[in-house]
Amino acid sequence: MKPSTFRRQLLFILCFALLSLSLPCSAQQSNGVGTTPEFRGPVGIQMYSLRNYCQINVESGLKLAADLGFKIIEPSSSFDKTPEEYRKFMEKYGLYAISKNFSYGDLKTDTGIDRMIKIGKTLGVKYVGIASLPFKPMTEEKMREVIDVFNHAGERISAAGLTFTFHNHGGEFVSWENGKEGETLFDMLVQQTNPKNVKFEMDVRWVTVGDPINLLKKYPDRFCLMHIKCDSGKNGMCLEEGTIDWKAVLKAGQEIGIEGYFLEYDDVRNIIPNTVNNLRYLESLK
Numbered sequence: 600m601k602p603s604t605f606r607r608q609l610l611f612i613l614c615f616a617l618l619s620l621s622l623p624c625s626a627q628q629s630n631g632v633g634t635t636p637e638f639r640g641p642v643g644i645q646m647y648s649l650r651n652y653c654q655i656n657v658e659s660g661l662k663l664a665a666d667l668g669f670k671i672i673e674p675s676s677s678f679d680k681t682p683e684e685y686r687k688f689m690e691k692y693g694l695y696a697i698s699k700n701f702s703y704g705d706l707k708t709d710t711g712i713d714r715m716i717k718i719g720k721t722l723g724v725k726y727v728g729i730a731s732l733p734f735k736p737m738t739e740e741k742m743r744e745v746i747d748v749f750n751h752a753g754e755r756i757s758a759a760g761l762t763f764t765f766h767n768h769g770g771e772f773v774s775w776e777n778g779k780e781g782e783t784l785f786d787m788l789v790q791q792t793n794p795k796n797v798k799f800e801m802d803v804r805w806v807t808v809g810d811p812i813n814l815l816k817k818y819p820d821r822f823c824l825m826h827i828k829c830d831s832g833k834n835g836m837c838l839e840e841g842t843i844d845w846k847a848v849l850k851a852g853q854e855i856g857i858e859g860y861f862l863e864y865d866d867v868r869n870i871i872p873n874t875v876n877n878l879r880y881l882e883s884l885k
Contacts, residue, residue, distance in 0.1 A: 632668030633862075633881040638849050642881065643671030645826065645863040648870060654678055658688045665692035667874055673824075673861045674699050674722060682721035689722075697859050698726035698800065698824055700766055703733050706752040716759045725858075726824065727756060728764030728800060737770045739777065742784045746791045753796030764824060766800040772808045783809065789818050797821075802863070803848055804828035811843075812851045819855040826863045827881075836866060836873040839880045846884045 633642030644664055646653060653660030657680045664672055672694050677685045689695060699719055705711035706729060719727040734741045753763040771785040778786055789799070799822045803811045807830045815822055829841040838845055852860065862877060864870060 631670055633860075633878045635882055635884065638853060638881070638884065640860055641671045642669070642827075642878070643673060643859055643861045644669050644874070645673045645675065645861045647675035648862065648864040648867060648874075650675060651867050651870075657685065658691075661685075661688045661694060662692050663871075665694055667871070668878065670694060671859055671861075672696050673859070674724075682718045686722050696722050696724050698728065698764065699724050700728050700730040700764075700800075703729050703731070703748075705729070706748050709755065712752050712755050716756060716761060719761050720759075724761070726762050726764045726798070726800075728766060728798075730766045731768050732770065735770060737773055737784055739775065739784060739787070742771075742787055746788060749788070749792050749797050753793055757796045762798055762823070763796060764798045764800045766824075766826065767802055767805055769805040769808050772806070785809070785814075789821055794820060798823045800824035800826065801852075801857075802826040802828060803843060804830045807843060811848055815848075815851045815855055822852075822855060823858050825852050825857050825860045827860055827877075828863045828865075836864060836869065836877075837880075838877045845881070849881075849884065 630636070630639050631641050634640035644667070646660065646664065649660045649663060652663055653676070657678050661672070670693060672689070674685065674689075674696050680688070699715075699722055701711075701715050701718075705715050715727045732745060734745075749763065749765065756763040765788075767785060771788060772783045775782045775784050775787045799818070801811060801815070801822050801824070803825060806814060827838065827845070829836060829838050830843055849860070862874060864873070
């Protein structure tokens, strides 16, 4: 490890040690960190957020997730570790996963789908899915391809005892010319995929080009997971500085039975203090 990298990591650790003295009290409650009696969670972290730690040492990254108070995670890259090794580290630190995302390319062949299933079962997850689509801009023709791919993959994954999920970005929320007034290509995707085999993980930050609350209410049986991510504010990190009404969003998610809420950061600067502050913020919502 380079000296500068070591100093940076040491600084983060010392910063966390100080902040941990005032970690949110619900870290010791049955509902877990980031929750309240009204919002039961569970709240986890998408491990992509801790990639700077995991790429140096996967085990230390998972330990950090546990030290921050999380019990639930969404694995990202396992770097140089096998799925079996990754799961052993999770178990060592009292962590468990319910979902794992892959790439769109994995869905294009049965071999790729079978790989997703195998890794998912090794990690002990319930959901396997993809985190994004490679099409920019998204068109109705391209969405028809996606729908066919999702329906095939969803059926194969369901037959193996898991459930397929899709994590949205903003590109799907463009006008659907052949849909009803105000509908987008995301509506097309939801409506033309098999509801038994294709579910969705809402990334709230990217749905803000639409309306996340109305979308949850419109398709209550299709969303099972959620990414909690700021739409603005300082470096896109601080939930309370954005424009999203998190109290209303989380209430809507709880009403339809979202099974896991994951903090996710694209910008990983000051990840530890920002995570602690965001957990405090979530616990302040009444």
